[in-house]
Amino acid sequence: MKKELKKNNIFKRFKDSIYTRSINPKKERDRIQVVFQSLALHLHPTMIPEKALKFSVTWGLGGMAAxxxxxxxxxxxxxxxVYQPFPGKAYDSIIYLKNNILFGDLIRNFHHWSGTFxxxxxxxxxxxxxxxxxxxxxxxxxxxxxxxxxxxVIFSNFxxxxxxWDQLAFWAITVSTSMLFYVPLIGDTLVEMVRGGSEIGEATLLIFYNFHTSILPLLLLAVMGFHFWRVRKAGGVVFPKSESDTENKLVTTLPHLIFREFVVAxxxxxxxxxxxxxxxxxxLEKANPAFSPNPAKAPWYFEGLQELMLHFHPLFAAIIIPTFITLFLISLPYLKYDSKVTGIWFLSDKGKQTSKISAFVGLIITPSLIIMDEYFFDFSLILESIPPVISNGLFPFTLLLLLQTGYYKYIKIKYTTNKAETIQAMFVLNLIIFLVLTLTSILFRGEGMALTLPWN
Ligand code: HEM
Ligand code: HEM
Structure with missing residues (x-):
């Protein structure tokens, strides 16, 4: 109680000093305060609902990303x-940065880890x-x-x-860009465009460097600005609203929100x-196009796709399924929902229950299918006379769609869920499948991408 009172006092003193004290433009401190205040209030409204301040409403994740x-x-x-975007110099410039520039190593590490985070x-x-x-x-x-x-963000990282320009970089990009070969009709042209030629080389490095340091950062900043503006236009973030007005009390952004954002930052x-x-x-050592490490893995965020390629024909694993997922994600808000619950985690008790069940199903089914495919099944051998794109692509893909449709119907009928809850259950199922695939590739794929389980 005493602690709470003290905290409120600090806030009150802060607030009073900002809002009731007259600003003297001749004072340096007051001028700085006005500039800071207007900067903060360009991004936020002056008042926000007190309930939206709770950390568990957003977990501060959007702000952290920004x-x-x-x-x-x-x-x-x-x-x-320091960096020089040429195959003969890139690697050496990084070594130079690490060894000769004050805090060079730290800055590079920071750039690397904050990209991952x-x-x-x-x-x-x-x-x-x-x-x-x-x-x-x-x-x-x-x-x-x-x-x-x-x-x-993914392409900035990529x-x-x-x-x-070390072995890790060279071969991860070789593996990932060669997935594009499987785009029907234009695959070869697409790979040539991305690589600036048929192989990874000088042109690829320059193309990647320009996208990385100019085009993608500009796109990110522009779309991010638009994204923030839309958050404000929608009236701020969603949170569980109360019926009574006293509970939907507004507080000033400064210092309440800004102080919290500052601490999280x-x-x-x-x-x-x-x-x-x-x-x-x-x-690793400098890139050597003549020697491929074994296994040659894609960057970690694409390892789920690389794992999928071991089970499906590449046309399906690298092109059709990712396109499907992206289109599904984009269209998610536009599906016709019969109820539009916002601000409540997992929508309802039923939503929570079916999400847990789907997570459990995903956790059991995915590793089982991976193991079955690795040791017991090979559709292309079973259906030997059929082209692999059908036996290893269309056939298992259709099977997967049928299974997912069956699961959708099962959840809907068994738990009498509404559309939003049923789609949420499917979302959780596929999320878990994706996470298990990614972790399997990161942790359990060794030489020749063979499964290396702890007991092997
Ligand atoms: C560079 C990446 C991103 C940045 C910097 C960013 C930033 C933010 C910020 C600061 C907010 C305000 C509330 C909060 O912090 O949660 C927000 C809200 C929102 N973001 Fe993002 N975001 C990013 C990516 C995404 C992605 C990947 C999605 C979904 C596909 C998304 C969809 C939304 C939506 C719908 C809101 C409104 C949420 C609400 O009203 O509660 N954002 N974003
Ligand atoms: C969302 C934004 C960005 C992400 C996610 C990102 C991510 C990365 C990653 C993962 C690396 C490889 C680091 C390593 O392991 O060595 C890298 C390298 C690099 N980035 Fe970025 N970056 C971003 C923005 C930028 C911007 C805006 C610039 C410059 C204007 C830049 C300049 C560089 C340079 C020069 C390197 C090569 C140095 C090195 O590899 O250590 N990056 N970046």
């Missing part, structure tokens, strides 16, 4: 002073938005902008991955800084 993008731009600009945080933000139903009505289009932001920066001090960003 901060990380700014830090990426800052550390990226510093890296550019960024993918995780944006993904968690997507999950927060989805599971609180914050994609209906006025928020529909902002969800679509979000999907594009996620893609830009283009950055090649820049150190400091903690996030401290965590990444600690990471960067203790863990070096990976750097």
């Amino acid at each position: 901060l990380l993008i700014l830090l990426q731009a800052l550390t990226g600009i510093l890296l550019r002073f 960024l993918v995780l945080i944006v993904f968690l933000h997507l999950l927060r938005v989805y599971f609180t139903g914050a994609y209906h009505d006025k928020r529909q289009f902002n969800w679509v902008l979000g999907v594009f932001l996620l893609l830009f 283009t950055g991955y090649l820049l150190p 400091l903690i996030l920066i401290a965590v990444i800084l600690l990471f960067s001090i203790f863990f070096d960003a990976p750097l």
Whole structure:
């Protein structure tokens, strides 16, 4: 009680000093305060609902993502002073940066780890938005902008991955770009466009460098601005509203929200800084196009797709399924829902229950199918006379769609869920499948991409 009173007093003193004291333009401190206040109030409204301040409403994830993008731009600009985007010089410039530039290693590590955290945080933000139903009505289009932001973040990471020009970079980009060969009709042309030739080389590095340091950061900043504006236009974030007006009380953004954002920002920066001090960003020997490491793995966020390629024909694993997922994500807010619950985690008790069941099903089924496919089944051998694109592609893909449709109907009938809850159950099932595939590739694929289980 005493502590609470003291905290409120600090806030009150803060607030009074900001709102009731007259500003003296001749005083340096007052001028700084006005500039800071107007900067903060460009992004936020002056008043916000007190309930929206609770950390568990957003977990601060959108703000963290925005901060990380700014830090990426800052550390990226510093890296550019030393980095040279040419195959003969890139690797040496990184070694030079590590050995001869004050804090060079730390800045590189920071850029690397905050890039990794960024993918995780944006993904968690997507999950927060989805599971609180914050994609209906006025928020529909902002969800679509979000999907594009996620893609830009992934491609920023992907283009950055090649820049150190070591064995890891060279072969991860070789593996990932060769997935494009399987795009029907235009596959070869597409690979040539992305690589700037048939092989990864000087042109690829320059293309990736330009996308990484100019085009993608500009796109990110522009779409991010639009994204924030849409959050405000929709009336702020979603949270469980109360019937009584006293509980929907408004408070001033400054200091309440800004103070909290400041604390979250400091903690996030401290965590990444600690990471960067203790863990070096990976750097193997200089790229050698003549020698491929075994296994040659894609960057970690594409390892789920690489794992899928071991089970499906590449046309399905690398092109059709990812396109399906992206289109599904974009169209999610536009499906016709019979109820539009917002601000409540997992929509309802039934939503929670069916999500748990789907998570459980995903956790059991995915590893079982992976093991069965590795040791017991090979559709292309069973259906030997049929082309692999059908026996290993169309056939298992259709089977998967039928199973998913069956599961959809099962959840709907057995638990009498509404459309939003049933789609949520499917979302959870596929989320778990994707996570298990990714973790399997990261943790359990060894030489020749064979399954290396702890008891093997
Ligand atoms: C969302 C934004 C960004 C992400 C996710 C990102 C991610 C990455 C990643 C993963 C690497 C490879 C680091 C390594 O392991 O060595 C990298 C390298 C690099 N990035 Fe970025 N980056 C971003 C923005 C920028 C910007 C805005 C610039 C410059 C204007 C920049 C400049 C560089 C440079 C010069 C390198 C090569 C140095 C190195 O590899 O250590 N980055 N970036
Ligand atoms: C660079 C990546 C992103 C940044 C910097 C970003 C930033 C933000 C911020 C600061 C908010 C305000 C509330 C909060 O912090 O949660 C927000 C809300 C929102 N974001 Fe994002 N976001 C990004 C990616 C995404 C993605 C991937 C999606 C979904 C596909 C998405 C969809 C939304 C929606 C629908 C809202 C409104 C939520 C509500 O009203 O509660 N965003 N975003």
